[in-house]
Every structure is written in structure tokens, then in C-alpha cells.
Amino acid sequence: MSHHILIVAEHDGRTLNVATAKCVACATTIPDAHITVVVCAANAAAVAAQAAAVSGVHRVVTVEHPMHEHPLAAAIAPQIAALAGPYSHVLGPSSTFGKDLMPRIAALLDTVQVSDIMAVESATRFRRPVYAGNAIITVEVLGGAKVVATVRTASFQAAGTGAQAPIEAASPVAPPAHTRFVSVSAAHSDRPDLQTAGKVISGGRALGSAESFQMLYRLADKLRAAVGASRAAVDAGYAPNELQVGQTGKIIAPELYIAIGISGAIQHLTGIKDARTIVAINKDPEAPIFEVADIGLVGDLFEIVPQLEQLIG
Numbered sequence: 191m192s193h194h195i196l197i198v199a200e201h202d203g204r205t206l207n208v209a210t211a212k213c214v215a216c217a218t219t220i221p222d223a224h225i226t227v228v229v230c231a232a233n234a235a236a237v238a239a240q241a242a243a244v245s246g247v248h249r250v251v252t253v254e255h256p257m258h259e260h261p262l263a264a265a266i267a268p269q270i271a272a273l274a275g276p277y278s279h280v281l282g283p284s285s286t287f288g289k290d291l292m293p294r295i296a297a298l299l300d301t302v303q304v305s306d307i308m309a310v311e312s313a314t315r316f317r318r319p320v321y322a323g324n325a326i327i328t329v330e331v332l333g334g335a336k337v338v339a340t341v342r343t344a345s346f347q348a349a350g351t352g353a354q355a356p357i358e359a360a361s362p363v364a365p366p367a368h369t370r371f372v373s374v375s376a377a378h379s380d381r382p383d384l385q386t387a388g389k390v391i392s393g394g395r396a397l398g399s400a401e402s403f404q405m406l407y408r409l410a411d412k413l414r415a416a417v418g419a420s421r422a423a424v425d426a427g428y429a430p431n432e433l434q435v436g437q438t439g440k441i442i443a444p445e446l447y448i449a450i451g452i453s454g455a456i457q458h459l460t461g462i463k464d465a466r467t468i469v470a471i472n473k474d475p476e477a478p479i480f481e482v483a484d485i486g487l488v489g490d491l492f493e494i495v496p497q498l499e500q501l502i503g
């Protein structure tokens with residue numbers, strides 16, 4: 191029996207977010223998966239073409255409406271619920287976008303959501319982290335209910351490209367009367383996106399001030415890296431909220447993660463569990479970060495970081 195899987199595309203109106211290709215990679219591990227990606231957008235053509243090229247995608251459906259100019263979970267959820275009938279699974283990324291959207295879809299479909307799928311055991315059994323990644327739980331969706339789930343994107347390598355899936359248009363349902371877009375206030379940065387960057391440099395409480403954090407931005411720019419922060423650094427106002435890495439921040443899986451003046455609390459480590467290489471700079475040789483670091487530098491960050499910056503040139 192093939193499983194019909196609907197994946198909600200995350201995008202910015204022009205470019206498909208890599209999180210979608212990671213959801214596709216997850217979906218391909220469901221037995222006999224027939225994968226459809228749905229793109230809700232004001233003008234879906236560019237994003238739909240990118241989705242149609244992702245390996246493993248069988249079909250792309252577009253839902254075009256001016257209300258999708260800005261992604262609003264309250265507006266997208268009814269569109270997906272209206273399309274979901276023939277599908278056994280509805281998946282979205284475990285990103286800010288997906289965490290906002292997928293529970294609404296589950297509620298509209300009168301089912302529960304499976305969160306943070308990190309591995310598929312069968313079409314209805316999934317593994318997910320609990321207790322800040324200290325334990326892995328296996329959950330099963332019973333009674334033939336539709337599976338509505340978020341995918342822990344850090345656990346999957348993005349599916350490649352090469353497919354040529356057909357693209358079809360679906361009619362939008364009436365937009366909700368209760369919610370409309372008013373404005374967005376977001377920090378603009380030319381640096382790589384923290385969630386998808388290949389290299390990330392993060393600073394902790396030890397930086398001591400927002401001014402000292404500038405040192406990390408300079409180093410990051412030389413390495414073309416994104417900047418992250420521990421919660422202690424964010425709470426102290428040294429770095430903005432959206433840079434927080436960890437259990438209550440972003441879960442990331444860069445090729446290179448450099449933790450500077452970060453102790454390595456479990457809530458921070460859960461956000462970098464899937465990083466390929468971890469480098470830690472800390473003046474305390476007993477700091478827990480060294481238990482997970484591939485390369486550790488014991489020393490004062492205020493001496494080491496400027497030296498690194500000079501060496502990189």
C-alpha cells in the first residue's frame with residue numbers, strides 16, 4: 191500500500207528553504223512513499239519549480255492567493271486542511287514556520303501532532319528526542335489516524351535535485367476572517383542564516399557585553415559563518431533573541447560549530463547534537479563543552495579570538 195505524503199513547503203516567496211528538502215528526505219524513509227509538496231504563495235511559480243526538482247518529489251501542488259504574500263499560519267492551515275483528505279501524512283519542518291503551522295493543521299483535522307521526527311521506524315512509528323535530547327522516545331500513531339508531524343530537520347540530509355515532478359494548481363479556500371497580516375518586524379542580516387549555515391560561531395556569557403560580541407561578528411564574516419549565542423548571552427542582552435541556539439532556541443546541524451565561552455549545558459548541547467565538527471574555546475578545562483568537542487582550546491577567549499582573527503587574515 192503506498193502512503194501519500196503531503197509536505198508543506200517553507201519558502202520566502204522566491205526561494206525554497208532547505209528545510210523542505212530535509213522533510214522530503216524524511217518522507218522517503220516512509221515505506222512506499224508518494225510525495226507531494228504544496229506551495230502556498232502569492233506567486234508560486236519560482237518556488238514550485240524548485241520543489242519539483244527535489245529528488246523523491248512526485249508532484250507539486252500550488253495554492254496561490256494574495257494573502258500568502260506573507261506566510262501566516264492562520265491563513266495557510268485551512269488551505270492544507272482542505273487538501274489533506276487523500277493523504278495519509280502531512281509533514282512540515284520543525285522550524286519556527288512549521289512549529290507555528292503544523293499544530294493548527296492537526297487541530298483542523300481533529301488529530302494529534304507528532305513532533306520532531308528524527309527517524310522513521312514504520313509509516314506510523316517514529317523516533318523523537320525528549321528531555322532536551324537526553325532520551326529518545328518511540329511513538330506510534332494509532333487507529334488509522336492521519337499522521338500530522340514536524341520533522342527535526344537537523345536529523346536529515348537534504349534530498350538532492352534532479353526530479354521533474356509535475357506542478358498542478360489547486361483552488362484556495364476562503365481566507366480566514368479572523369486574522370490578517372499587519373506588519374513584520376524582523377532583523378535584517380547579510381550573514382548566513384543561522385538555521386541553515388554550514389559554519390556557526392556562537393558566544394556565551396563569558397563575552398560579557400554586546401560590544402565584545404562584535405569580535406565574533408568580525409570572525410564570522412571572515413569565515414562566512416553565521417553567529418549564534420547561548421541563552422545566558424541572549425538573556426544578558428549581549429546578542430539578540432533570534433541567535434539563541436539550544437532547546438529553547440534553534441536546533442542546528444552545521445559542518446563546523448565554534449563555541450566560544452560557552453559552558454556546554456545540556457540545554458545548549460541539544461541544539462548542536464548533529465553538528466559535524468565542534469570546536470570549543472573555554473578557559474575552564476573541566477567545562478562540559480569539552481566532552482562533546484572534537485577540538486578544544488583551553489584559554490582566555492579575549493586572547494584566542496583576536497589571534498584567530500589575525501591568523502585568518
Ligand SMILES: Cc1cc2nc3c(=O)[nH]c(=O)nc-3n(C[C@H](O)[C@H](O)[C@H](O)COP(=O)(O)OP(=O)(O)OC[C@H]3O[C@@H](n4cnc5c(N)ncnc54)[C@H](O)[C@@H]3O)c2cc1C
Binds near residue numbers: 436492
Ligand atoms: C528550560 C531551559 C531551557 C534552556 N534553553 C537553553 C537554550 O536553548 N540554549 C542555551 O544555550 N541555554 C539554555 N538554557 C540555559 C542553560 O542551562 C545554561 O544556563 C546556558 O546555556 C549557559 O550559557 P553559557 O554557557 O553562555 O554560560 P555559563 O554556563 O555561565 O558558561 C560560561 C562559560 O564561559 C567560560 N569562560 C568564562 N570566561 C572566559 C574567558 N575569558 N575565556 C574563555 N572562557 C571563559 C566559563 O568557564 C564557562 O564555562 C536553558 C535552561 C533551561 C532551564
